[in-house]
Amino acid sequence: MSAYIKTDVGEFLTNRTGNFEKSPPDELWKHIESNIPTYSGFITNKALLKYLIGGISLSAIIITFLIIYFQPFSTVKYNTHPTIVQNTVPVKKDVPTTVNNQITTEKTNTVKTAIVSVDINSQKTLPTSEKNIKKENVTKTEAVTNVDHSITYSINASGLKDVYAISFVNDKNETALISKNPTPNSFGFYIIDISKLAKGTYNVMITTSEGMKLHKRETFK
Amino acid sequence: MKSEMQQDKDLVISCLKNNREAQHMLYKRFASKMYGICLRFAHGDNQAQDILQEGFIKVYDNLGKFRFEGSLEGWIKRIMVNAAIDYIKKNVNHFQEIDENSDQPCNIIEDEAISRLSVEDLMKIIQELPDSKRLIFNLYAYEGYSHKEIADKLGISIMTSKSQYCKAKKFLQERLTNINTISYERVH
Numbered sequence: 001m002s003a004y005i006k007t008d009v010g011e012f013l014t015n016r017t018g019n020f021e022k023s024p025p026d027e028l029w030k031h032i033e034s035n036i037p038t039y040s041g042f043i044t045n046k047a048l049l050k051y052l053i054g055g056i057s058l059s060a061i062i063i064t065f066l067i068i069y070f071q072p073f074s075t076v077k078y079n080t081h082p083t084i085v086q087n088t089v090p091v092k093k094d095v096p097t098t099v100n101n102q103i104t105t106e107k108t109n110t111v112k113t114a115i116v117s118v119d120i121n122s123q124k125t126l127p128t129s130e131k132n133i134k135k136e137n138v139t140k141t142e143a144v145t146n147v148d149h150s151i152t153y154s155i156n157a158s159g160l161k162d163v164y165a166i167s168f169v170n171d172k173n174e175t176a177l178i179s180k181n182p183t184p185n186s187f188g189f190y191i192i193d194i195s196k197l198a199k200g201t202y203n204v205m206i207t208t209s210e211g212m213k214l215h216k217r218e219t220f221k
Numbered sequence: 222m223k224s225e226m227q228q229d230k231d232l233v234i235s236c237l238k239n240n241r242e243a244q245h246m247l248y249k250r251f252a253s254k255m256y257g258i259c260l261r262f263a264h265g266d267n268q269a270q271d272i273l274q275e276g277f278i279k280v281y282d283n284l285g286k287f288r289f290e291g292s293l294e295g296w297i298k299r300i301m302v303n304a305a306i307d308y309i310k311k312n313v314n315h316f317q318e319i320d321e322n323s324d325q326p327c328n329i330i331e332d333e334a335i336s337r338l339s340v341e342d343l344m345k346i347i348q349e350l351p352d353s354k355r356l357i358f359n360l361y362a363y364e365g366y367s368h369k370e371i372a373d374k375l376g377i378s379i380m381t382s383k384s385q386y387c388k389a390k391k392f393l394q395e396r397l398t399n400i401n402t403i404s405y406e407r408v409h
Contacts, residue, residue: 009394010362012335017343018363020257024273029248031274036244036281039237 151195155206155215157184162209166192168202168218176202194220229293236284248277251294255301262305262359264348276304302364306374309356335397346396354389361386 155166167178177197182190201219205212232250235243256273263269279300287296350358356375360366361382366374368382375382 009390009397010358012397013343013347013393014362017261017340017347020261020340020344021253022256022260023253024256024270028270028274029245029252032248032277032281033241033245035278039239039285 150193151197151220153192153194153204153218155190155192155204157188157190160206160208163190163206164209165207166190166215167205167207168194168197169205170200170202226289226292230289233284233287233289233293236281244281251297252277254294255297258298258301258363259305260344261347261363262302262309262356264352264355268308272301272305272308275308276301279304302360305359306356309352310375313352313356334400338397338400346393349396350389350392354385354392357382357385358389358393 157163163182165178165180166182167175170176177192177194179190179192182192184190197220199220201217203217204215206215207213232243232247236247252273255276256269259269259272259276260266263272276297280297283300287293347355347358357371360371360374361368368379368386371377371382372379
């Protein structure tokens, strides 16, 4: 006679079926296989993957910054030499300097420009800055103005000897202008600057060793 | 000779290299054990196959997260149990709140008739349990969950977990007692 054991139903089933195994149908694998993802590379560690992505992004940013900073024709470099451009513009001489020229070329052009300025104004000192060049231009303009606006009166010196003075006497018998001991120029004329003479009629008197004589009566308007 | 742990590691690494043969090998190695677990949780073969399929898809999806800190089998089993819980929870609208004494003993007399029952027969008896009772019975009796853990996992009270487990045992006790009675009547 066999002994009957009183046991808890839960324990009984756990003991009997706890290690139960059964082969699933073969077609089940096909369904599972079609759902297996394709693993990209062999980076299984998520943290490592994050670091890798972060590193690549940082490198890309640094490389981009370096490319922009060291770009030879960048606008930043161009703006650092504004004086070179300003110096070449007013002279309009020699080879025109372009924006994209190398720095050394631009410097050479600046020197040439300076030399040209010296030739024009007959200056001994080399103008090196824009200010100097501007000053010379002003001086030159003033000189031309004096020549253009000066009024001269010429007297042929061929018939005259030992001229002591040439004077301009107005109607009130006042000597308005006198040129003492004048010398004739290379063409044989006495040149008297009468630009300071006021408008009106004057007796042009010539004083020689023989005394004062009326040369001509002139009206200046 | 390589240890089992090292073999598992090599197998996982091969799977992650998209080696189809290794992926199939991993399936073949654990499919029978996992299918046995699924059959306990499921109402029938079809449900068990659905749970197994869902579970293995999750295994392959998360294979890169396996840290080789524990056994590969344990890790896969945890995924499979969670897949079973998710599957059954979808079908169970609510767990019936039962307020009765859950400390009653549910013993059976393990006699000759019961002893002769095959494992497959016992599995069928377990599968006959209602979904909620079967789930709680599996988690408590087979997977070693406490009633608190079950309550947290399923979003029910500890009392409900206890009473459902007791009801499940009563159900199984009755089924096994009936088998015993039928068997006794046949003999005499």
